[in-house]
């Protein structure tokens with residue numbers, strides 16, 4: 001075939017011989033008949049070792065390839081079996097696809113990339129595959145990468161955290177590398193045993209190279225880190241520290257709100273309805289309602305406040321010094337992490 005190299009390029013096949021191209025116009029399907037090149041033939045599908053042939057397997061097989069423009073494309077080839085001294089009778093390896101895969105390597109790689117960069121719907125609709133298939137592909141691709149790349153090499157500063165899924169019923173323990181800003185490990189569960197399995201994988205030598213470990217204040221993390229990386233500096237991560245301060249601020253707000261309600265209740269009933277002529281009706285426990293509504297104004301970063309929220313804050317500053325002080329302390333703490341480093345250390349305490 002004159003254009004066989006162009007076709008091989010379009011289909012992303014290497015170490016293979018293109019025998020024939022068929023185009024089924026009704027189906028909009030292009031079928032490329034291929035076979036592994038001589039050097040790639042007769043190898044174990046699992047270890048790639050050259051093996052003795054066993055039989056012809058179950059006839060021709062197809063592998064979905066990347067679409068060519070708007071046309072779907074598949075590769076078709078024989079799938080003979082070989083007899084591997086280590087893995088027994090297995091389907092022979094093909095250079096264009098991973099073992100046991102129904103898609104070509106190029107297809108797998110594109111799906112795995114998309115799964116990281118796009119939404120679930122975008123991946124499944126663009127590639128015309130089920131979400132379950134995406135899961136199987138990611139598993140294949142990551143196993144392939146794990147065999148070539150050591151994700152745990154050269155770790156110095158790591159972060160450990162837990163995230164929930166299934167609406168907060170299940171948890172994953174995740175480990176990130178602060179230097180490369182990448183996720184390096186994750187496993188179901190949030191307990192000592194789960195985290196221990198990460199450090200087991202890391203091994204003693206590499207544990208000794210860890211200099212900093214950030215985490216929330218969970219006891220199960222602290223205990224394991226103290227034992228496995230005794231020399232590492234343990235730090236609380238900024239996100240959790242600010243979250244604690246925000247929670248403490250909300251405790252103060254709730255206390256102020258309860259005070260206001262109690263006070264409103266103790267006021268004589270006849271005074272409650274008294275309002276200046278012509279003004280819109282106001283609730284008898286106005287102050288309590290205002291404090292309840294000030295929640296978001298207190299939580300938000302000052303530069304993201306709406307005019308109404310800024311107004312609420314100004315009102316708190318004027319009428320409730322205790323709550324306002326709590327607010328300034330929270331903001332002061334947030335500022336330390338926002339400016340970071342030396343500037344953070346030198347940041348002045350808020351004027352309260």
Ligand SMILES: [Zn+2]
Nearest residue numbers: 044047084087
């Ligand atoms: Zn083998």
